[in-house]
Amino acid sequence: MEPFRQHRGTVAPLLRENIDTDQIIPKQHLKSIERTGFGAHLFSGWRFHGDGTLQRDFVLNQEHYRSASILVAGRNFGCGSSREHAAWALSEFGFRAIIAPSYADIFRTNAGNNGLLLIEMEEPLVRRIAEQAQTKPPYKLTIDLETQTIADDCGLSESFAVEAFRRHRLLHGLDEIGMTLLHEADISRFEECRHTFLQRGT
């Protein structure tokens, strides 16, 4: 996993509530056995017409936002299906961080496992950032995970909260399986004493 320390990038505003993972990566693009190839289909229902041509007015198709790496969205981002393909698609498209008032639980974990930083901020602030991105593109933010702050070039500077263990993993790009396997002995000990009523099937 790529570590996340500091990032400066362009902000794209997509201020809808309840953006579900079916929108982030529609099901027809889940038919793959690879972890890559999803970026091209990110938000494909919104980015493309039925015939495959570009929806020119969709934010990510507009000149200023094509190389955006920070997405600003409405509350409950990433709700619905557990598909990690949503996090893969966002990362592959170039997003390193998302700013929203809240996130769905499974998406939060999936993002963390892919080095995608989720920043939670109060709704009015999210709205303000989205407005800046909308009216003054390219609007750039600098995100510093070490100091837990975001800043723009016009004096905005806000701190954000992130759970210590998530921050630690992101800063160092740590593989969770490797971390868990350090506790192999604890798992084995637990296994020796556990109860199960699972019968061998007939």
Added chain:
Amino acid sequence: MEKSKTLFEKVWDSHTVMQREGEPTLLYIDLHLVHEVTSPQAFAGLRLARREVRRPDLTFATIDHNIPTTSDERFQIKDQIAAQQIATLRRNCESAGIPLFDVGSGRQGIVHVIGPELGLTQPGMTVVCGDSHTSTHGALGALAFGIGTSEVEHVLATQCVSQTKPRSMRLTVSGNLPNGTSSKDLVLDIIRRLGTDGGTGYVIEYAGEAVRSLTMEERMTLCNMSIECGARAGMVAPDQATFAYLFGRPYAPSGNAWTEAVNRWQQLATDESAQFDREVSIDGSHLQPIVTWGTNPGMAAPISGRVARPDEARDASESAAILAALEYMGLQPGMRIEDISLDRVFIGSCTNGRLEDLRAAAKVLRGHKIHPSITVLVVPGAESVKHEAEREGLDRVFIEAGAEWREPGCSMCLGMNPDILAPKQRCASTSNRNFEGRQGREGRTHLVSPATAAAAAVAGHFVDVRGWHYKE
């Protein structure tokens, strides 16, 4: 004396392998269910890191998401990428020694239908699967939740997940659900009240008179959609109905082990003085059949009600969301739910693809003909469900009414197989999500109960099934 605990806390605590201050809990997993769409990258990751599947004996696989539902195509899949996902699952299961309930085995089906059917899911267990509707298994008193593919890989390698402890919510439903309503209506009503993120960060325990009197399959429908209000999981305390349901199932314990198991399971219920982080109460006795009109499961109204109007919204962002949903759905603000006419009906899915669901739909359809402008797809949730439904003659009822009787799978719930809506087609669906494009690009989905779906199929538009004319 030991601290009093909730059902959720009992299961959580008894599966805690390790807990360090300020870190997530390392939680042991009793049952890991695997399917073809969210697992290939996890197996590939294991191979890349030269890791092995730790407990193939606690891992079970089936094929459900992308399998075609016509009898000829399910063995000869035309979609090459879907076929590749299935072939990959077969290969992965074989090399890791994971039991696979394959197509035609008699046990294949939607992962959340077969887990309970086979007796794999049991009270007090921890259950995970790379699918958000894993919450279904909570109906048996298990702690069951959906995980992403990286976590699937983590469970394959370690048989554990790393989880921050969720908060607990008790949702008590008093009274008895009126005739003509079902647990699908109840859960849609709950989501409508709590909102699509009202349960975020919580495990919900469903309790109260109305919940206790639900059958096991009805409890599964209720727990299934917990994720649609954002909850991590839904649970119902195991009781006599749970034990009666499990008895004699293939993977359930038998003999002395059964007695020992029931004794342990009886200890799981929430202690009387246990505290929840949040308590919510709902009166179930005035429940009406519920129909969604929008593009998330919380956008719903009772059958006697109307589609929302943007000017009724509590703030600007809700107003914008209503407007966008109505535009996508092709509906007029404030129109009557009963005035919405349909093109398609889908009966099936992990929410409502079980035998009782098929019975409820067949009871409505018996002796009636489906409206000429509507096509109806009935997809049993598992091969066992299909077999049993045919034994009862339900397939004849559907076919005689004019419906298509298909082979088991997820089918039109998410349209990863050939069963999809054409653009702008409108569908009454017993599934769980009405998101934009979920059932097909520009498709319009209304979530309802099996009885409401069946009644709409006959009428051509939504009708109140409480006044239905049943024929023998």
